[in-house]
Amino acid sequence: MKEVFSTGEAAKICRVSQQTIIRCFDAGRLKGFYVPGSRFRRIPRESLVQFMKENSIPLSNLDSGKKKILIVDDDPEVVDLFVEVLDRDGRFEVRTASCGYDAGILTQQFHPDLIVLDFMLPDINGKVVCETIRSNPDLHDTRIIGISGLIEQDKIQELYNAGIDEFIQKPFRISELVTRIGEMLNV
Numbered sequence: 431m432k433e434v435f436s437t438g439e440a441a442k443i444c445r446v447s448q449q450t451i452i453r454c455f456d457a458g459r460l461k462g463f464y465v466p467g468s469r470f471r472r473i474p475r476e477s478l479v480q481f482m483k484e485n486s487i488p489l490s491n492l493d494s495g496k497k498k499i500l501i502v503d504d505d506p507e508v509v510d511l512f513v514e515v516l517d518r519d520g521r522f523e524v525r526t527a528s529c530g531y532d533a534g535i536l537t538q539q540f541h542p543d544l545i546v547l548d549f550m551l552p553d554i555n556g557k558v559v560c561e562t563i564r565s566n567p568d569l570h571d572t573r574i575i576g577i578s579g580l581i582e583q584d585k586i587q588e589l590y591n592a593g594i595d596e597f598i599q600k601p602f603r604i605s606e607l608v609t610r611i612g613e614m615l616n617v
Contacts, residue, residue, distance in 0.1 A: 435473045443491045444482060454481070479541075496523040497615045500542040502533040502559070503577070504552050512546065515604050521617050530554030537563055542572055543615055546607075549578040549589060557592045564593035573614050577602070 432439075437455065441448040454460040455471050460481045462473040473481075475492075482489055499522050501512045509526050516522045525540050527533040530551045537545065545563070549556030556576065563569050576589050579600030586597050595614065598607060 433475045435475070435478055437471050437473070440473050440478055443478065444485075444487050445491065459484075496521060497544065497617055498523045498525070498540055498542045499611065500524075500533065500536055500540060500545045501526045502528075502530070502545060502551070502556070503548040504528045504550075505548070508548075511604060515608055516611075519608060521612065528552075530556070530559045533559050534562060537569065537572075538566075541569070544573040544575065544611060546575050546577060546611075547594070549576055550580050557589060560589065560592040560594055575607075575611070575614070 435443070437451045438448050440460075441451045444451065451460065451473075452471065455462055455473070460473060461477040462471055464470065465472055479489065479492065481487075482492070499516060501509055501516075501524060503509050503512075503526075506528075509528070513524050513526060516524045525536055525542070527536050530553050533545070533547070533551075536542075547556050547559060551559070556578070560574055560576070563572060563574065574594045574596075576594040576597045577600055578597075581589075581599075589597055596610070598610075
């Protein structure tokens, strides 16, 4: 995934002229930087996304068109199964994290459309991860499916209060989960 764009690339993505992008950059409406020792402007991905949102420019040209999913689970077998099934499906771009710390970093960088979040992580409780995600306004539209096999039934409501959209008890059928992911993301 490209992280820095030239003004020409940004213009194509936004479907405006390169001169329009340059004017917005020079006016400070589009944040970026100059390549050291030159007059070439560069625009970081997050700045371009912010600019597009502020100006109601569809984000569809920015990405591959695939929905982005982050799998957060410390069980490598579960993660491998998810990656294999979702990659084969073809509608999704998948990233993985095995702990809450990595999930936080990847969420900021990847901006997933949906997170499958195991609540029994080795470092941070999944509830804390969920609350952190929900406190970020840039991730307001990110859907979260909580999964766990070791959680007590009375704790599930606490997870909904923390911001999950759905909870699925382990073990589950992967095909049913993929169908549910597709429904939640309208794909």
